């Protein structure tokens with residue numbers, strides 16, 4: 001059975017972060033539906049200053065390179081942002097601004113967000129979904145938003161858990177019906193120097 005991998009990107013800034021908590025619950029849900037599912041968590045808080053550096057120089061520093069590779073090699077992606085000023089945060093956007101062209105093409109993506117008010121839940125539909133559609137990802141139908149009241153009380157937590165399970169199940173199904181991602185490294189088998197000279 002082929003092991004399928006998930007990349008989990010969270011742009012939460014607080015310590016502890018509700019976005020990271022939501023990302024973890026979505027990942028646990030998706031892994032339940034994936035045979036031998038593994039993968040990497042990418043917290044954007046750490047390599048944050050690297051994003052503008054990459055935009056200016058065109059070269060990602062080591063930590064950011066690792067995060068970009070984790071995303072490119074994954075069979076599926078969970079992307080979670082806090083809502084800032086009715087949209088994704090700048091940190092979240094700057095990371096996806098430096099993701100290499102094509103690395104999200106046909107990749108199943110689950111989008112999610114946390115916010116201070118449920119009134120801004122549609123930011124998922126007017127900001128995140130178009131961003132990932134532009135990057136040619138396949139965004140699963142259920143997007144998950146968690147407002148402060150969703151974390152407290154059994155009824156609210158149960159409702160959030162059922163949205164998480166539905167979205168995670170959709171992501172796992174999209175991943176399962178695709179071939180595992182293979183990333184070809186152009187430097188794996190370089191043309192020998194003599195051959196280059198001869199031509």
Ligand SMILES: Cc1cc2nc3c(=O)[nH]c(=O)nc-3n(C[C@H](O)[C@H](O)[C@H](O)COP(=O)(O)O)c2cc1C
Nearest residue numbers: 012013014017018019082083084085086115116117
């Ligand atoms: C600068 C700033 C702007 C914010 N703007 C909004 C907003 O427009 N709508 C909203 O629902 N929450 C807004 N919030 C609240 C955060 O989205 C919310 O606290 C989020 O859950 C924090 O995520 P974290 O715990 O992962 O850091 C804002 C917070 C900050 C710091």
